Structure formats: structure tokens, C-alpha cells
Amino acid sequence: MKQLIKASIGAAVLALSLPAMAEIVVVVNPKAAESSLTKDQVAQFFLGKSTAMTPVDQPDGTPARAEFxxxxxxxxxxxxxxxxxxxxxxxxxxxxxxxxxxxxVKKAVAADPKGIGYIEKSAVDASVKVVYSAS
Structure with missing residues (x-):
């Protein structure tokens, strides 16, 4: 019985120590012509290789930014x-x-027809359109 309790506690500690990563999606203004983008297209905007869209970033050091x-x-x-x-x-x-x-990010992208940003999938609403899922 003691062994089972120790194993259960060990499993719980391990599960709690693993970071819970939210699914990150790339969003644009709902009026944008783009309905989907590839990973490479999204990367071009966020690495300064294309100026066709205006990237909106989350703060440095946040889990969403690191994962994205x-x-x-x-x-x-x-x-x-x-x-x-x-x-x-x-x-x-x-x-x-x-x-x-x-x-x-949602607010900035919704206000800019050329805006593109990334948010947690759970935060998506009608104010933005998902064009890529970074899962």
C-alpha cells in the first residue's frame, strides 16, 4: 500500500512539473484576404523577411512567445x-x-487590416481569424 501511495505521489509531482503548453494559433484581421498561411509564410512576417503583414508580438519571456x-x-x-x-x-x-x-494581440490585430499575431487557441473569438495552428 505504501508503495502505491509513493508511486501515485511521484506521478502527480512529475505531472505538475511538466509545463502545460497551450495550443498557439496565428490570427489575422477577419477582413484580411488570407484564409490560411503556411509555417514558412508566418515565419517570414515574424522574422522580417516580408512586410506584407504587420506582426504583433507578445512580451519577451512569455511561454506563448517562446512556444510560437x-x-x-x-x-x-x-x-x-x-x-x-x-x-x-x-x-x-x-x-x-x-x-x-x-x-x-487580438485587439491590435482586429484594429489593423494588415495585422498578424499569435494567441492561445482558447482566446480566439470573432474579432480575429485563425490562419495557422502551431501545434
Whole structure:
């Protein structure tokens, strides 16, 4: 019986120590012509390789941002910062607008016909249109 209790406690501790990753989706203004985008297309906007859409970023250090960049660009936060630093320094691009959270991303994207951002899937509503799922 003691063994079973120890095993149960061990499993519970392990489950609690694993990070719970929310599914991240890429959203655009509902009036945008795009109905879906590929991973590469999304990466181009968020790495400054295309200016056809205006990227809206979540704060540095947030789980959503880390997960988004890892899954979509295959880069970590420091690599993404290096890419943007070079682009900004050479005058080739302007850093993405950074807002506070998924609600702020939704609001910014809903207000900008060329806006593109990423939020937790659970935060999606009619104010934005999902064009890519980073699951």
C-alpha cells in the first residue's frame, strides 16, 4: 500500500512539473484576404523577411512567445532577437509591435487590416481569424 501511495505521489509531482503548453494559433484581421498561411509564410512576417503583414508580438519571456517562435521559426528567443537586431541596425525593418498578452494581440490585430499575431487557441473569438495552428 505504501508503495502505491509513493508511486501515485511521484506521478502527480512529475505531472505538475511538466509545463502545460497551450495550443498557439496565428490570427489575422477577419477582413484580411488570407484564409490560411503556411509555417514558412508566418515565419517570414515574424522574422522580417516580408512586410506584407504587420506582426504583433507578445512580451519577451512569455511561454506563448517562446512556444510560437520555437514551433514556427525553429529559433529560440535569443536567435530571434539577433535576427531583428541586425535588421533594425541595417535599417531594413522595424521591430514587431509588442503588446501585453493574447487579449492585447487580438485587439491590435482586429484594429489593423494588415495585422498578424499569435494567441492561445482558447482566446480566439470573432474579432480575429485563425490562419495557422502551431501545434
Amino acid at each position: 517562435y520555437k514551433k514556427v521559426t525553429d529559433k529560440d528567443a535569443s536567435q530571434v532577437k539577433a535576427v531583428w537586431s541586425k535588421l533594425v541596425f541595417t535599417g531594413k525593418a522595424t521591430m514587431p509591435k509588442e503588446v501585453g498578452d493574447s487579449a492585447a
